[in-house]
Amino acid sequence: MFDTLILILDSTVRLSTPLLLAALAGLYSERSGVFDIGLEGKMLGAAFAAGAAAAVTGSAWIGLGAGIAVSIALALVHGFACITNRGNQIVSGVAINFLAIGLTALLGQDWFRQGGRTPPVTGDARFETLVLPFADALREVPVIGGIYSELLSGHNILVYIAFLAVPFTWWVLFRTRFGLRLRAVGENPAAVDTAGISVTWLRYRAVICTGILCGIAGAYLSVAQSAGFIKDMTAGKGFIALAALIFAKWKPVPVMFACLLFGFLDAVAIRLQGQQVPGIGEVPVQAIQALPYILTVVLLAGFIGRAVPPKAGGTAYVKERS
């Protein structure tokens, strides 16, 4: 029973990681007043770039760099459309999603001729799992050994980066001048402008942060969790991350717990499938898979209460009415 729980939690960590990175990415952008439903597209673009670069160069780190670069480029397109040209943020986000779906498949097919896939990556072209010190020695110790050597050890470096990004994001947003200004620009850009700080530049920096984190999320999908890019491999994770962000009311630590909850439900769904549950019998696949969504609705409706977005979110800042 305890072993099963550890295995489920272990799988939870792996499944939550891309959600967590994408949700934290969205946090920067949305806290600065730029709504971003293009998380999915940025992740997909980054996953493709990372998979392609890692396959060609044989280095996972170059793959990660390429993923981040592509994701930042897409984020800047979003920024250019919504910050500089004051376009509609939702429309621009949707456009980025479509662009990424089409472009990754097209380029993948043209470059590698494998139906939009990139060649499988192995060895150095993939982030291998890290074994924490003493993990093997402690394995036999009851309870703690299981938790340490199974749950905490044996993940790839991007998983640790994702979870370290949570306190880091909290520190940036709530303990630095940049964070204070970023939050202010999402609530009341006019006040920030009056103080002589450029709203445009601040928001650009926020979407670049989004690009970096989405890039890591994408690279995680193609060169850490899996070994290679597959067409449409994000499979809606960007939208689930967005849901987690709203669920957590745009706060970093709750975001982590929301992502862990989604990951946990997914892990349980995988684990419970085709198993006999005492008293119920075998649970149908469909019921298990609907569980995360049903719980989300129940939790949102009953326990979480109203999620209020940053006040200036969704609207472009206009300095003066002419």
Added chain:
Amino acid sequence: MTLLTWKSCIGGAAMLLAASGGLLAEPALVYSVGGKFDGSFNEAAYRGAERYASETGDSYRDFEIARDAESLQALRNFARRGADPIVAIGFNQASAVSGAAADFPNANFAIVDMVVDAPNVRSVVFREHEGAYIAGLLAAMASKTGTIGFVGGMDIPIIRRFLCGYREGAASVSADVRVIFNMAGDTPAAFADPARGAELARSQIARGADVIIQAAGGTGIGVLQAVADAGKLGIGTDSNQNGLHPGRVLTSIRKRIDTAVFNNFMDVRDGRWTPGVQELGLKEGGMDWVLDADNRALVTPAMEAAARDAQAGIADGRISVHDTMRDGECPL
């Protein structure tokens, strides 16, 4: 010039065109979305057409569609130019084929992997469950723990049928073999989620499975990866996936799209082509399992003999594999 000469001119030209059309009746192939070199389905079709070209010295025409909507246009173009037969790959071209077949009643069409009921269409479908039986048998023999796994893609009847064949094959080795099975989801995205495939495989390995088959398209790439990472054995499907992780893929159950395309082309050439439904299984060479340098060391002589025996048994009717889409619920 009089009207009469005009008429004869046009008539002559039409005659000439008809004659040349008859002479140039090349076979044509319309690939499914994904392109010619997708490493799977379409590429197999391409190999079948290439085999035809190299064996007969004749040429053929082909077309890659970028969207399903282009299919009808492509089929009609080929029909207008007198191509014979016109072979469409993939179930998603079914409505286009039935449309084009109605517009060009004199052209011969064929569709692979789907049934289209029209007087000038040949539908080629596969008895995948027969291949799955061989996979189940080999998996059960290779397993040391007595537990084997199955990861399906979208939960649809064709995957359930495959699963049933796999379980029957395993049960033929020993009634004690336990088969753990999971489906990746119930939307088409379940065929393109390798991360989920890998998680399902890990969960099955944790429950004791040491040979896992994937019937999940792109999701299956993740299954084979996770299995290889854990040092267990996987089984590939559709195309030869032994080379993805040499020494970690027990075998691949191939669907011979290439044979289907080749046969269609050859039948027209030899004047044997007939419309109607054609089912290809182990007997007709429509399904097979791969034994090559990458998995030679994994398949023991006993396993090979048992698989060959089952293959012969299914072909001559001694063994009948349950078809859930025709005979109802899986008996196991």
